[in-house]
Amino acid sequence: QQQVKQSPQSLIVQKGGISIINCAYENTAFDYFPWYQQFPGKGPALLIAIRPDVSEKKEGRFTISFNKSAKQFSLHIMDSQPGDSATYFCAASMYNDMRFGAGTRLTVKP
Amino acid sequence: NAGVTQTPKFQVLKTGQSMTLQCAQDMNHNSMYWYRQDPGMGLRLIYYSASEGTTDKGEVPNGYNVSRLNKREFSLRLESAAPSQTSVYFCASSETTSPGANVLTFGAGSRLTVL
Numbered sequence: 001q002q003q004v005k006q007s008p009q010s011l012i013v014q015k016g017g018i019s020i021i022n023c024a025y026e027n028t029a030f031d032y033f034p035w036y037q038q039f040p041g042k043g044p045a046l047l048i049a050i051r052p053d054v055s056e057k058k059e060g061r062f063t064i065s066f067n068k069s070a071k072q073f074s075l076h077i078m079d080s081q082p083g084d085s086a087t088y089f090c091a092a093s094m095y096n097d098m099r100f101g102a103g104t105r106l107t108v109k110p
Numbered sequence: 111n112a113g114v115t116q117t118p119k120f121q122v123l124k125t126g127q128s129m130t131l132q133c134a135q136d137m138n139h140n141s142m143y144w145y146r147q148d149p150g151m152g153l154r155l156i157y158y159s160a161s162e163g164t165t166d167k168g169e170v171p172n173g174y175n176v177s178r179l180n181k182r183e184f185s186l187r188l189e190s191a192a193p194s195q196t197s198v199y200f201c202a203s204s205e206t207t208s209p210g211a212n213v214l215t216f217g218a219g220s221r222l223t224v225l
Contacts, residue, residue, distance in 0.1 A: 006152070009150070032212050034212075034213070034214075036214075041218075041219075042218060042219075043114075043200055043202075043216030043217050043218050043219055044153070044200070044214075044216050045216065046213055046214070049213070089152055089153060093212045095160075095206060095212065096141050096158055096160045096166075096204075096206055096212065097155070097158065097166075097168070098143070098155065098212055098214060099155060099169070100145075100152045100153040100154070100155075101152050102150055102151055102152035103152045103153075
């Protein structure tokens with residue numbers, strides 16, 4: 001059973017729009033929640049991350065919102081650009097053990 | 111810096127054959143990982159090694175073995191390949207100096223097809 005559930009599976013957004021990807025986790029022992037971005041033919045790369053003692057983290061156009069009581073977190077991409085088209089994975093980590101969601105394929109149309 | 115290097119990039123096997131995927135990192139990281147990526151399943155943890163000399167099972171360890179040869183190298187072995195092991199395999203490493211700060215650096219992946 002997957003410990004991190006991610007939705008939607010795919011997302012199409014117009015250039016300049018807001019992309020929102022949601023994740024939920026089961027295990028309250030997770031203490032680190034990163035988002036990874038993957039382009040075709042490449043390995044995933046860290047995009048942004050948050051710890052559970054913070055409710056929001058913003059880096060440029062990317063924001064993580066974290067709801068500890070609901071065990072949910074989400075990625076918001078503001079002013080989405082065609083270059084943001086990629087697969088996005090949320091993850092949850094307990095020290096060395098990191099579990100990923102199923103991924104969201106984002107397409108930003110020009 | 112090369113980061114995390116995986117070999118081979120592509121491999122085709124017949125059912126029952128064995129093979130080893132090699133991974134090396136040059137960042138002096140303590141922890142190393144093997145994941146498999148399948149459509150609609152995301153990245154699933156096969157095995158990880160928190161430090162040299164230790165290995166632990168992840169979500170999907172059946173059919174695989176690992177060896178942490180030294181601090182730099184972590185190999186994944188398929189003893190008797192099955193079609194269900196057709197996947198893209200990713201090696202990763204991290205410097206987990208404390209809880210809540212586990213940043214993984216991934217290799218480029220190894221695409222394995224088992225016929």
